Amino acid sequence: MVAETRTPPSAWIDAGLLALAxxxxxxxxxxxxxxxxxxxxxxxxxxxxxxxALLEEMLVTWERRSTELLFxxxxxxxxxxxxxxxxxxxxVTDRLLPIDLAIRDWARRxxxxxxxxxxxxxxxxxxxxxxxxxxxxxxxxxxARCLLAFSLLIGKHFMAADHGGRTRDEVTxxxxxLLLGETAGS
Numbered sequence: 001m002v003a004e005t006r007t008p009p010s011a012w013i014d015a016g017l018l019a020l021a022x023x024x025x026x027x028x029x030x031x032x033x034x035x036x037x038x039x040x041x042x043x044x045x046x047x048x049x050x051x052x053a054l055l056e057e058m059l060v061t062w063e064r065r066s067t068e069l070l071f072x073x074x075x076x077x078x079x080x081x082x083x084x085x086x087x088x089x090x091x092v093t094d095r096l097l098p099i100d101l102a103i104r105d106w107a108r109r110x111x112x113x114x115x116x117x118x119x120x121x122x123x124x125x126x127x128x129x130x131x132x133x134x135x136x137x138x139x140x141x142x143x144a145r146c147l148l149a150f151s152l153l154i155g156k157h158f159m160a161a162d163h164g165g166r167t168r169d170e171v172t173x174x175x176x177x178l179l180l181g182e183t184a185g186s
Contacts, residue, residue: 007039009047016058021098025106059116062099067123081134082180089153149179
């Protein structure tokens with residue numbers, strides 16, 4: 001007899017996060033996720049009481065990936081503070097940004113999500129401050145550089161401006177050097 005294979009909760013959560021990134025919380029629907037996963041929606045209810053329970057687990061998963069797992073990954077690779085800041089920015093951009101942006105939009109309409117986003121942003125800023133303090137001594141400068149770096153990471157995705165013949169990536173790289181106190185030739 002062949003054992004029945006069940007779709008694990010993590011598959012539903014990951015599919016939900018992808019749907020959230022693509023279309024916001026309204027697009028996280030059990031029937032649509034089941035279709036994406038090529039399973040029946042009955043398996044969903046073996047893991048989650050309802051859609052609200054799935055949304056909660058999606059937020060828990062996003063929060064853990066956006067803080068604890070992100071910081072562990074950055075620290076595991078080692079390097080100086082500048083290398084860690086760059087790595088954290090790249091990991092957020094590569095792995096988390098579409099979900100982050102969807103959660104930021106969702107947080108504008110949902111106070112519970114807004115509080116969770118505030119908690120995640122505060123943890124990220126605390127981590128960034130700890131790294132910036134290894135480079136800069138003045139607390140006002142540390143705070144300003146952290147705000148600018150965090151704003152660049154998020155805000156550049158909402159801008160449509162051209163950069164005078166430079167690519168967005170070129171300007172972002174130069175801005176990163178300025179934020180980290182590096183000279184243009186570094």
